[in-house]
Amino acid sequence: MKMTAVSIKLALYVVISVLAGVVVVNTLTDPIGHATDDYHAVFTDAAGLINGSDITIAGVRVGTVSGVRLENGLATVDFDLREDQRIPADARAVIRYADLLGARAVAIVPGPGGAGDLPPGSTIPVERTAPALDMTSLFNGFKPLFNAIDPKEVNQLAGELVAVFQGESGTIASLLRHVVSVTATINSKDQVIGQVLDNLTAVLSTINSHRDDLKALLDGLATLTDNVAASREQIAAALDSGAQLAGTLSDLLGDLTPTLTRDVRSVDALAQTLLRNSDGIDAVLAATPGFFADLNRAGDYGSWINIYICNLSVTLASTPTDLGVGPHSAVCR
CATH class of the missing domain: 2.40.30 (Elongation Factor Tu (Ef-tu); domain 3)
Incomplete structure (x- = not known):
């Protein structure tokens, strides 16, 4: 029973396919x-x-x-x-x-x-x-006309041309009406064409009035080109020297990089030290005017101030700088 149902479905499928194929073939072959x-x-x-x-x-x-x-x-x-x-x-x-x-x-x-x-x-x-009819030769002859008219009218005019040249004389009147319409379209653009020609005339007149300047410009360009061509070896040598200089600078920067890095780190450490001791620095700077005032008064009374440095040690950015074992003055000995 199951096989019978499958056979019926297969037969229906084959019949429908054949009918569809016949319809397609009949449509295509007409x-x-x-x-x-x-x-x-x-x-x-x-x-x-x-x-x-x-x-x-x-x-x-x-x-x-x-x-x-x-x-x-x-x-x-x-x-x-x-x-x-x-x-x-x-x-x-x-x-x-x-x-x-x-x-x-x-x-x-x-x-x-x-x-x-x-x-x-x-x-x-x-x-x-x-x-x-040789369509290629025909339409090549009408190419300037086709370029001048609205693209929507090209197909209609082309069809009428083919019909006329193949002997369908009934379309000659339609062709002539179409050609007249095209001529009217071109004639309606006469003002625009005239403006274009006027502008072109003005441009050409301007160029003609400056022909000496234009000639001098062209001569100058020719001279510049000749000089560049004559100096091509020097230009090439300069380019090579520039490349060599760039290479030397690159090598120099490569050699200085470790030292510069160390110096930058030292400056950074100094800045950090100054920042941490900013209060003390502010106090010293605030007391400095008074110190110099007292020093100035002492000098005004004829007193003599003797300062002896028996030993000096300076620490800068965590790096001690020692002048060596003292005393350095005879008074300190």
């Missing part, structure tokens, strides 16, 4: 949907035609290309046409652009009429066929 007759046409150039390209009469899709082959230096295009459609015996086959993306289609253009119809299997000779 079949004619009628019985067809085969015809042939010979072209000097059939570039862009592939199997499935459209065959149109009066703009209506009535067939598809079934094959393209090379025979005697000419391209023979095989195509299938709906059997309810007929090709006049004097009809022409023209390869046209189906869109601006490059797709091609074969258009059957009826002749004057009265010559009957081509029987199925017939071939339209090369004398009554025309290859596709």
Whole structure:
């Protein structure tokens, strides 16, 4: 029972997949949907035609290309046409652009009429066929015009150009109206173009009035360049000397680093000592004016002050400085 349910689900999946595939293939291939007759046409150039390209009469899709082959230096295009459609015996086959993306289609253009119809299997000779228009040459010729108009109008104008040059005379009036519109757009910008030209004239006039200064500037630059080129050896030597000096300074700093470090540490220790004894230093500084005042009074009365240093020892930043064993004065001996 379980296997039966699995089989049913598998069958449904296969059927749905096949139907979806058929729909996709039918959508992509876009079949004619009628019985067809085969015809042939010979072209000097059939570039862009592939199997499935459209065959149109009066703009209506009535067939598809079934094959393209090379025979005697000419391209023979095989195509299938709906059997309810007929090709006049004097009809022409023209390869046209189906869109601006490059797709091609074969258009059957009826002749004057009265010559009957081509029987199925017939071939339209090369004398009554025309290859596709060379779009590259066409649009290169209109490139300045395309650069001057609004980008939104380029596609419309390009389509009308292709239609006109492929023989669809009904669009000539539309093309002319579009060209007139483009001309009006360019004419509306005449004032802006005139201002640009006036500004350019002013710039050129200014440059022309200072042509001697400009020439002198250019000559000076040329002289400077020549002098730099002539002194390139001295400049290179100076750069080398600078590099050598930098290296020497680096070595000197490397040698002085230990000593500088020690000195900086000593200064730091001195500063710490002075900071710790700031109260005593403040007291000494405060008593100094009185001391000198008393000393001055003693000198005023004619007294003589004799100071004998029998021994002196100074401690600076925890480093004692001793003048040696005294006494140094004869009075102290």
